[in-house]
Amino acid sequence: MTVNALESATVHDTAARLCNSLRGDLGAENVALWLHDAHQGLLRRVAAVGPRASELPEVFARQVAPQCDEALLTGRTVPVADLGLLSGFAAIPLAGREQPLGLITLDSQPDPEKVQVYAPHVATAVNNAIMADELVRANSQLRAVDQQKSEFLNVVAHDLRTPLTCIRTYTDLLRMYVDEPPETYRDFLTIIAEETERLGELLDNFLDLARIENATIRYEVEPVDLDEILEHFANVYLAKAAAEAIIVGRRVQPQLPTIQADRRRLEQVFSNLMSNAFRHTPRGGSVMLAAVADDGGVRVIVDDTGPGVPKEDRARIFERFRQARNADRSGGGTGLGLAIAKAIVADHGGRIWVEDAPGGGARFCVHLPWQPPPGAAVLRGDQ
Amino acid sequence: MSGKVVVIADDEPRLLASLAFIVQREGGQPVSAPDGLAALAAIREHRPVLALLDVMMPGMDGLAVTRAVRADLALAALPIVVITALGQADHERQALEAGATRYLRKPFDVAALRDLIAGYLRA
Numbered sequence: 109m110t111v112n113a114l115e116s117a118t119v120h121d122t123a124a125r126l127c128n129s130l131r132g133d134l135g136a137e138n139v140a141l142w143l144h145d146a147h148q149g150l151l152r153r154v155a156a157v158g159p160r161a162s163e164l165p166e167v168f169a170r171q172v173a174p175q176c177d178e179a180l181l182t183g184r185t186v187p188v189a190d191l192g193l194l195s196g197f198a199a200i201p202l203a204g205r206e207q208p209l210g211l212i213t214l215d216s217q218p219d220p221e222k223v224q225v226y227a228p229h230v231a232t233a234v235n236n237a238i239m240a241d242e243l244v245r246a247n248s249q250l251r252a253v254d255q256q257k258s259e260f261l262n263v264v265a266h267d268l269r270t271p272l273t274c275i276r277t278y279t280d281l282l283r284m285y286v287d288e289p290p291e292t293y294r295d296f297l298t299i300i301a302e303e304t305e306r307l308g309e310l311l312d313n314f315l316d317l318a319r320i321e322n323a324t325i326r327y328e329v330e331p332v333d334l335d336e337i338l339e340h341f342a343n344v345y346l347a348k349a350a351a352e353a354i355i356v357g358r359r360v361q362p363q364l365p366t367i368q369a370d371r372r373r374l375e376q377v378f379s380n381l382m383s384n385a386f387r388h389t390p391r392g393g394s395v396m397l398a399a400v401a402d403d404g405g406v407r408v409i410v411d412d413t414g415p416g417v418p419k420e421d422r423a424r425i426f427e428r429f430r431q432a433r434n435a436d437r438s439g440g441g442t443g444l445g446l447a448i449a450k451a452i453v454a455d456h457g458g459r460i461w462v463e464d465a466p467g468g469g470a471r472f473c474v475h476l477p478w479q480p481p482p483g484a485a486v487l488r489g490d491q
Numbered sequence: 492m493s494g495k496v497v498v499i500a501d502d503e504p505r506l507l508a509s510l511a512f513i514v515q516r517e518g519g520q521p522v523s524a525p526d527g528l529a530a531l532a533a534i535r536e537h538r539p540v541l542a543l544l545d546v547m548m549p550g551m552d553g554l555a556v557t558r559a560v561r562a563d564l565a566l567a568a569l570p571i572v573v574i575t576a577l578g579q580a581d582h583e584r585q586a587l588e589a590g591a592t593r594y595l596r597k598p599f600d601v602a603a604l605r606d607l608i609a610g611y612l613r614a
């Protein structure tokens with residue numbers, strides 16, 4: 109809290125005004141106000157007035173000034189004896205809401221009666237400034253969340269509209285032009301069926317992402333054989349691979365132990381990596397899958413021989429709706445696949461990233477621990 | 492059989508194909524463009540009787556194409572229908588300001604679009 113308060117102009121202004129008026133009222137030349145950083149045991153200067161103000165340290169540790177420490181702990185005003193520049197100052201503690209708020213230091217012995225009157229007011233004023241600042245902060249955070257939500261909705265609406273417009277248009281065409289040959293009907297119905305499917309996929313993706321982000325997704329952890337999963341995907345893509353003359357290879361470390369994970373969600377991750385690899389690999393290229401034990405878990409690798417992902421895009425492609433700058437959207441992607449994959453992997457306590465494949469294409473790596481670490485989101489609700 | 496040309500531009504291939512289909516069925520000759528730049532080039536080359544332009548296209552958008560056409564004296568009389576997306580009311584005003592003859596909202600009423608195209612082809 110005090111750390112935030114230190115960056116707050118409201119708190120600084122208030123503290124400076126208070127120091128100025130205390131200087132006159134308590135008859136001191138130099139007055140400074142310090143906030144207590146309980147986490148680190150530090151006192152941080154938020155305001156100082158007087159000819160020697162600039163000589164004061166920005167921050168000092170409680171232990172190096174036992175008198176200040178005593179003032180904080182006891183709530184009593186104490187003279188500060190030997191602390192270099194602070195020497196000879198009196199420390200007036202300020203009570204906070206839960207913990208001591210901080211100190212006022214000044215270079216004259218103040219009238220104890222005056223201190224009794226002033227200290228609580230100063231403390232209240234500083235506390236109020238801090239609270240006002242927290243409110244402003246909380247408010248702007250809420251606003252940012254709101255903005256993100258409405259941006260999300262805008263993108264959702266836009267992405268849903270395209271397949272919807274397609275479905276509606278081709279349905280109307282079928283109704284309007286009844287004398288077309290059967291091929292036209294078949295073509296239009298295929299388009300309608302595909303766009304309907306795409307609409308369903310989009311909806312699933314949006315829901316998945318929403319569930320992951322608000323932590324309502326349900327995971328089921330069980331032993332998962334990655335060799336089996338990779339074999340499954342290699343088979344699923346056999347027909348597509350043959351059609352596009354793409355070689356699919358698989359290299360799994362023998363006797364690779366199973367990992368504890370949500371099988372269906374992991375399949376979702378690898379399904380996206382596979383479809384991405386295929387989408388970006390030209391005819392005659394190859395897609396290589398690998399799994400090896402590595403660093404307390406297993407590393408799964410998907411290599412392709414496509415254009416790869418430029419360095420400057422490597423972080424953003426994992427954000428939702430973000431695609432690489434050079435991406436063509438003709439493949440029908442929504443830019444959600446990797447965001448979902450990243451969230452699922454992170455919920456397992458793992459990591460996903462992209463680098464250069466040895467052959468020049470993209471290499472997507474997923475590192476998963478043998479079992480999710482305690483507190484991992486996949487374990488939530490599993491107890 | 493070279494009918495009157497209608498230039499159509501949309502970055503969604505399937506929507507583009509549906510527009511081409513209607514133009515063809517109504518006896519026109521569709522010239523398709525996947526983006527604004529291609530649309531402008533097609534308009535200059537083919538001297539169409541009508542242009543149907545989607546607003547949201549990569550690179551040069553439908554509004555920019557409209558402005559470029561209106562700035563060209565030789566093309567200034569070309570009827571331009573700009574296709575806007577629902578919920579982007581701003582685009583409709585911008586389309587008219589850019590010089591569009593009219594705008595059509597997506598998802599559009601296909602029968603109305605057909606009548607509109609047929610009207611320009613018969614004129």
Ligand SMILES: Nc1ncnc2c1ncn2[C@@H]1O[C@H](COP(=O)(O)OP(=O)(O)OP(=O)(O)O)[C@@H](O)[C@H]1O
Pocket residue numbers: 313380384385388412414415416417425426430431432433434435440441442443444445446447470
């Ligand atoms: N194997 C790859 N090679 C090159 N670029 C890639 C590869 N995989 C992903 N990308 C880039 O990352 C972007 C984001 O990928 P992501 O899977 O999140 O979305 P998408 O595939 O476009 O859509 P979706 O998966 O939602 O259908 C892609 O659009 C592409 O630009």
Ligand SMILES: [Mg+2]
Pocket residue numbers: 380383384441445446
């Ligand atoms: Mg994808």
